Structure formats: structure tokens, C-alpha cells
Amino acid sequence: MIQMERVRVAYPSGMEALKSVSISVEKGEFLFVVGSSGSGKSTLIKTLLGEVGVSSGQIMVAGRELSRLKKKELPYYRRMLGVVFQEFRLLEDRNIFENVALSQRIIGVSHDRVKRNVSLMLDMVGLGEKRRAYPKELSGGEQQRVAIARAMVNRPAILLADEPTGNLDPKNSWEIMDLLEEMNQLGTTVVMVTHNNEIVNQMKKRVVTLSQGVVTNDMPQGGYVQ
Structure with a gap:
């Protein structure tokens, strides 16, 4: 599903964010990427999104070599990706149904299908009864669940999660992890950047x-190592 071979990312300043990184991720796998601040974790996510060039x-993703994609092809490539960030990035002037529906409307899904798909996804994340609520009326954990629903409503093959529990308390963090595990069990490949050693270890x-931009450990059922 994802193949990174000897990937190097250097910025104009000369700083190398990634140094000869090689990682292979199979379809349906759940992968944690860990490391201290400045280790290259977020840069790795940005390269998979096509936001940062190598x-x-x-980098091959589902048979596509990212460096060969033209700028106009990137939006179509990103349709196969769902993305969740530490910040919820919800539109404050729209209710949560509309926040999730926007992902479908952008790609031209019909009104009836949008209504059905968004309702099903909000039910899946436990917010079906709050579909008319606005982000400011929700807790942090609920807002992150909306963000996951938005990321997953188009049924992406890959979910990229960059510190999705970083702003949450332990209870809400585990609720989010349960959701990500459920999405993975349904067949979505998950790549998650985190500094939460408790979640990784359990x-x-x-x-x-x-x-420092180098892969130092790769363990099939590992724990948090710095």
C-alpha cells in the first residue's frame, strides 16, 4: 500500500528532516510512528500527503509514484487519503453534519447519498443525535470524533493521523483510539504519529x-522507544 525507499527530505536551509528512510506499509496495517520532537514524524506525514516533496x-502509494504526480493530479490522489490532525480544524460557522458533508460535496456526491453517508458516519462515531450541534457546543473529544467522521466519510484506503490525541485527556484519547481501531478493522490502513507512549505500549x-530523520527501530508489535 505504501512504499518509501531511501527517502530524503532536505529544506533550503540545509536541514535534513528525513535521511534515507525506507518503510513499507501493507494494506490494512496499523502503524505507529514515534520519536522525539524534530525527529521527522510530521514531515513523513506531509510527504505522504504530497505537501512536501522528496x-x-x-514514495509509492497504491501504485502511484508521488514525485511523478502533477499538481492538478494531487487532489484526486488525496481522495484516497483521510487525514486527522491534533487540531480539529472544524468550520465553526457550520454544524457538524455540514462539516462532515463538505468532504462529500467537494467531490460531487449527490444530495441523497451525502445525507445517507454522513448520517451513517456520525452514528458510527457516536454523534448521530448531535448532528445539528456546532463545534463550540462539543467537547474536545467529540470534536475529534467529528474530524474522524470527516476523514472517513469518503471511505479512504489510508488514514493518516498526526497526533490525533495530543489535545485530549486520557479518557477521550482512548475513545479516539477505539474509533481508529474500528476503522482499521474495517480495512483502512492507518498510519499514526504520536508521542503517547501509553497508547503505543498498550x-x-x-x-x-x-x-533525527533516521529509522532507528521497526518492531511488528513493539513499544514506545526513543
């Missing part, structure tokens, strides 16, 4: 550790 090496998923 200086050398190759879930026993594959763990890749980055340090």
Missing part, C-alpha cells in the same frame, strides 16, 4: 521509531 528516493501494533 529530495531523493521514492495497543501492541507495529511501531517505527524515528530519530
Whole structure:
């Protein structure tokens, strides 16, 4: 599903964010990416999104080589990705139904299908009864569930999550992890960046550790290592 081969990312300042990173992620896998601040975790996510180009090496996602994609092709490539960030990034002037529906309307889904798909997704994340609520009326955990519903409503093959529990308390963090696990069980490949060692250690998923842009550990059922 994802193949990174000797990927190097260097910024104009000369700083290398990734140094010869090689990672292969299979379809349906759940992968944690961990490491200290500045280790290259977020840069890795940005390269998979096509937001940051590679200086050398190759990234293949579902058979597409990202460096060969033209700018006009990126929006179509990103349709196969769902993305969740630490910040919820919800539109404050729209209710949560409309926040989730926007992802479908952008790609031209019909009104009836939008209504059905968004309702099903909000029910899945436990917010069906709050579909007319606005973001400011929800807790942090509920807002992140809306963000997950928005990321998943188009049924992406891959979910990229960059510190999705970073702003949440332990209870809400585990509720979010239960949702991500459920999405993974339904077949979505999940790549999650986190600094939460408790979550990583308890879930026993594959763990890749980055340090100063280099992969230092890759364990199939590992724990948090710095």
C-alpha cells in the first residue's frame, strides 16, 4: 500500500528532516510512528500527503509514484487519503453534519447519498443525535470524533493521523483510539504519529521509531522507544 525507499527530505536551509528512510506499509496495517520532537514524524506525514516533496528516493502509494504526480493530479490522489490532525480544524460557522458533508460535496456526491453517508458516519462515531450541534457546543473529544467522521466519510484506503490525541485527556484519547481501531478493522490502513507512549505500549501494533530523520527501530508489535 505504501512504499518509501531511501527517502530524503532536505529544506533550503540545509536541514535534513528525513535521511534515507525506507518503510513499507501493507494494506490494512496499523502503524505507529514515534520519536522525539524534530525527529521527522510530521514531515513523513506531509510527504505522504504530497505537501512536501522528496529530495531523493521514492514514495509509492497504491501504485502511484508521488514525485511523478502533477499538481492538478494531487487532489484526486488525496481522495484516497483521510487525514486527522491534533487540531480539529472544524468550520465553526457550520454544524457538524455540514462539516462532515463538505468532504462529500467537494467531490460531487449527490444530495441523497451525502445525507445517507454522513448520517451513517456520525452514528458510527457516536454523534448521530448531535448532528445539528456546532463545534463550540462539543467537547474536545467529540470534536475529534467529528474530524474522524470527516476523514472517513469518503471511505479512504489510508488514514493518516498526526497526533490525533495530543489535545485530549486520557479518557477521550482512548475513545479516539477505539474509533481508529474500528476503522482499521474495517480495512483502512492507518498510519499514526504520536508521542503517547501509553497508547503505543498498550495497543501492541507495529511501531517505527524515528530519530533525527533516521529509522532507528521497526518492531511488528513493539513499544514506545526513543
